[in-house]
Amino acid sequence: MQTVTRTSSRDKAKEWRKRIDDHVDALAKAVDDVRASESFKRFLDVQAKFHRYSWHNTMMIFMQKPDASQVAGFNTWKKIGRFVRKGERGIMIFAPMTFQSKDAKGEIELDENGKAVRGMTFRPVHVFDASQTDGEPLPSVDVPTVEAVADDLLGKLARVTERRTIALTFKAIDGGAFGASMKGAIEIDNRHSTGQQAKTLAHELAHEALHWDIKGTFTRSVAELEAEAVAYVVCAHFGLDVQLRSSRYIALWDGDSKGLRGSLDRIAKTAREIIDDAEAVANQKAVA
Ligand SMILES: [Zn+2]
Numbered sequence: 001m002q003t004v005t006r007t008s009s010r011d012k013a014k015e016w017r018k019r020i021d022d023h024v025d026a027l028a029k030a031v032d033d034v035r036a037s038e039s040f041k042r043f044l045d046v047q048a049k050f051h052r053y054s055w056h057n058t059m060m061i062f063m064q065k066p067d068a069s070q071v072a073g074f075n076t077w078k079k080i081g082r083f084v085r086k087g088e089r090g091i092m093i094f095a096p097m098t099f100q101s102k103d104a105k106g107e108i109e110l111d112e113n114g115k116a117v118r119g120m121t122f123r124p125v126h127v128f129d130a131s132q133t134d135g136e137p138l139p140s141v142d143v144p145t146v147e148a149v150a151d152d153l154l155g156k157l158a159r160v161t162e163r164r165t166i167a168l169t170f171k172a173i174d175g176g177a178f179g180a181s182m183k184g185a186i187e188i189d190n191r192h193s194t195g196q197q198a199k200t201l202a203h204e205l206a207h208e209a210l211h212w213d214i215k216g217t218f219t220r221s222v223a224e225l226e227a228e229a230v231a232y233v234v235c236a237h238f239g240l241d242v243q244l245r246s247s248r249y250i251a252l253w254d255g256d257s258k259g260l261r262g263s264l265d266r267i268a269k270t271a272r273e274i275i276d277d278a279e280a281v282a283n284q285k286a287v288a
Contacts, residue, residue, distance in 0.1 A: 028257035030247035082135030090126025148195035181207035206230035225255035233271035
């Protein structure tokens with residue numbers, strides 16, 4: 001007796017989806033493990049103590065100390081367990097302050113409801129950069145760079161980029177970013193391993209496909225979670241393990257398994273399209 005195996009395209013699509021879901025499940029578990037770790041919790045505790053400065057103050061900090069990394073006032077540093085070194089010059093910013101408004105006779109001004117009228121003013125205060133302090137080391141989360149070599153995958157993804165008429169530039173990028181998506185153009189820092197470059201290129205391809213739609217209502221955190229999850233699935237499909245980096249990256253962008261599940265359809269569709277294109281360009285090359 002002969003058995004005929006026939007896989008319908010619907011079965012194939014289902015099988016595909018299952019494979020992608022399995023990859024995302026593995027990533028989701030890794031992200032939740034990062035978030036549950038003591039070192040990550042400690043990191044978040046300390047981060048929460050740092051103030052988010054206004055755009056104006058951020059500019060003032062940059063002008064006075066262009067290499068500033070983490071800035072806080074004297075007492076905040078004390079709470080974190082670090083001390084401003086003697087003789088360090090503070091960075092001047094303006095702190096908003098409210099005050100009670102007084103009338104011409106020096107009496108507290110009242111509004112129509114009988115409440116004191118409050119005004120707002122700014123007073124100069126001094127803050128200090130981490131480099132001006134000593135004490136307990138600041139907790140940090142290491143997001144390791146991918147060390148593996150993946151010339152073949154990088155080549156495939158470069159051709160996918162070309163096929164999508166996205167301009168691709170390999171160059172040294174200043175400021176710590178490994179790549180950038182600029183709507184129709186991608187830059188990749190070529191000082192890293194080809195495995196890292198392939199991972200970054202898949203991430204930027206996902207941004208190009210998903211995050212330049214002006215009608216999109218996602219936050220930056222969701223955009224980073226989606227792009228990184230797509231990159232993870234594409235890399236996993238081609239046998240490149242980037243789990244350590246991707247899970248920590250997503251956790252640092254405030255992502256978790258719930259967020260990954262919420263974006264699963266978008267992640268699966270985008271990853272599938274990149275993988276299909278990468279396999280198509282590889283076959284083209286074989287024929288040529
Ligand atoms: Zn990104």
